[in-house]
Amino acid sequence: MRLRITTWNVNSIRIRLDLLARVVAHCRPDVLCLQETKVDNGRFPYDAVRALGFPHIHVHGQKTWHGVATLSKWPLADGRALAWCGVADCRHTVCFLPGALELHNLYVPAGGDVPDPEINPRFRHKLEMLEALTGYFVARRGDGARLLLAGDLNIAPLPTDVWNHRALLKVVSHTPVEVEALERLRRAYDFVDAVRARIPPEVKVFTWWSYRARDWRKSNRGRRLDHIWLAPALAPHLVAVEVWAEARGFDRPSDHVPVTVELDLPDAWFHGDG
């Protein structure tokens, strides 16, 4: 069974429905994880999303900020929201796909401008959420779940995940303290970074370019902030990845571009007790 999963920080779903259609046409996802939907559940554009071919929709949104949504051609079951550090922000959902696939859709805090948890509460929140997630996955370590984690993690872990490693060492998203926290989270469940499983670490890969650049393509000051991680049970079934950088060149684009993985899963998983 082939399964394509795309993650995209849409930066307001309501003003980008046309671009969402273009992402769907190009990436051909069976399941689309969105972040920064910026809409409460009552105002979510359900009809437009259904018209794009996604009858199964799990939303967790709030007014103005944050918000995640999982759109699916496959049935979704047991969708629920998770919250960390006592903060009620809408940043994390989990739901199940056929084949006992457990999909986490995640939006990690950006973290503000100053990379010091003592003086910047947003940066402290970012580190605390990563630590809480790490504890959650450590507790589940070795349970063998067919688990995927997709979303805007707001951290570029490798030197080649940013346009200039040395220049960004003190810039939130690429500081050593964040990179180490993200690596602890990855190792908690032995997740495999799908994009880096297919693209060598020597090659620069970006999924985000600031709106503030005069010419994002020319200056190319990007970062790889959006990720899809696979549990050990799924990693052997990865067949392809794509970062669709051209999406940054849309009219009125999101500052993030879609990341897609394709998995070739055993048919037996979808028959009875698989």
Added chain:
DNA sequence: ATGGTAGGTATCCTA
């Protein structure tokens, strides 16, 4: 070194 853009129900705050 600085400031640059975009979105929201907001005239500043967050990214």
